[in-house]
Amino acid sequence: MQLSAHLPMTRFGCMKHLHILEEVGLVTTRKEGRTKRHFLNPVPLQLVYDRWVSKYARPWTRTLVPPSE
Numbered sequence: 116m117q118l119s120a121h122l123p124m125t126r127f128g129c130m131k132h133l134h135i136l137e138e139v140g141l142v143t144t145r146k147e148g149r150t151k152r153h154f155l156n157p158v159p160l161q162l163v164y165d166r167w168v169s170k171y172a173r174p175w176t177r178t179l180v181p182p183s184e
Contacts, residue, residue: 118153 122129133153136142140159145152 118129118133124132133142137144137153141156143154143156145154
């Protein structure tokens with residue numbers, strides 16, 4: 116497993132985390148023979164951004180734009 120080679124956990128720990136992310140819809144999977152490929156699901160990530168992050172980023176980004184005269 117390529118992903119677990121870069122993480123400080125075992126292959127089985129990595130698989131457990133991926134399974135949880137898949138259950139909550141943050142990761143989608145596709146079986147290709149004996150291989151199971153995992154992909155980020157951008158829809159719920161965008162919803163989280165829209166609901167939580169953007170309301171804090173908006174006032175900050177307004178300070179970056181010079182006032183119009």
